Amino acid sequence: MNILILQASPRANGSTAWMAEEYKKAAEAAGHQVTLVNVSKKKNAGCLACEYCHTKGNGACIQKDDMQELYPLMAEAEVLVLASPIYYFTMNAQMQAPIQRMYCVGSPAKVKKMALLVSSYSPGVYTGAMAEYHDICNYWHAEDSGIVTAMNDEQKTDETKQKIQAIVNNL
Numbered sequence: 001m002n003i004l005i006l007q008a009s010p011r012a013n014g015s016t017a018w019m020a021e022e023y024k025k026a027a028e029a030a031g032h033q034v035t036l037v038n039v040s041k042k043k044n045a046g047c048l049a050c051e052y053c054h055t056k057g058n059g060a061c062i063q064k065d066d067m068q069e070l071y072p073l074m075a076e077a078e079v080l081v082l083a084s085p086i087y088y089f090t091m092n093a094q095m096q097a098p099i100q101r102m103y104c105v106g107s108p109a110k111v112k113k114m115a116l117l118v119s120s121y122s123p124g125v126y127t128g129a130m131a132e133y134h135d136i137c138n139y140w141h142a143e144d145s146g147i148v149t150a151m152n153d154e155q156k157t158d159e160t161k162q163k164i165q166a167i168v169n170n171l
Ligand SMILES: Cc1cc2nc3c(=O)[nH]c(=O)nc-3n(C[C@H](O)[C@H](O)[C@H](O)COP(=O)(O)O)c2cc1C
Pocket: 009, 010, 011, 013, 014, 015, 016, 017, 085, 086, 087, 088, 089, 090, 119, 120, 121, 122, 123, 125, 152
C-alpha cells in the first residue's frame, strides 16, 4: 500500500521521529511504499476560512505555502499515519495545520486506513489526541489500524517497537 507518514515533532532525535522511522522501516520491510514527511520543517499556515476553495478556487487553497507539496501526497496515500508529540493534551500545532488545511479537499481521496503514533512526558494525556484521531478516521471514512503511545520511559524501547510492528501487521 501507499503509506504517508506525517511526523510533526521539531525534535529530530526525539521519540516521535523515532516512532515514525520505526513505522517506516517495518512497513517497507512488509513491502509497502512509504513517504515520510517532517511537517514541523514545513511552513503550513492555518486555514483562513475564506471559502475561496469552495467558491472561485474550485477545491484549491488560496494560500500557496508548503501545503502545495503535501496535497498531491495526501491525494495518493492509501494509509495515513499521524505521528505527533503531545503538546497541551493534544497533537501539536505542526500537525493541526496540515489536517485542517484539508478543508479545501474534503477527504483525502484514497485513504482507507489510518494510524496514530504519539509521544508525551506524562501518562494519561492522550484523550484529546485520540478523540480527534478517531473523529478524523470517521470523517474521512478510514479504518483505525492502531494507535501507539509512548510516554517518558516507554520511548525508544523494544516494547514500543513491537507495538509499532503490530499495527503495521494490521494493515
Ligand atoms: C509546548 C509543549 C507542550 C507539551 N505538553 C505536554 C502535555 O500536555 N503533556 C505531556 O505529557 N507532555 C507534554 N509535553 C512534553 C512532550 O510531549 C514530550 O517531551 C514528548 O516526548 C516530546 O516528543 P518528541 O521528543 O518526539 O518531540 C509538551 C512539550 C512541549 C514542548
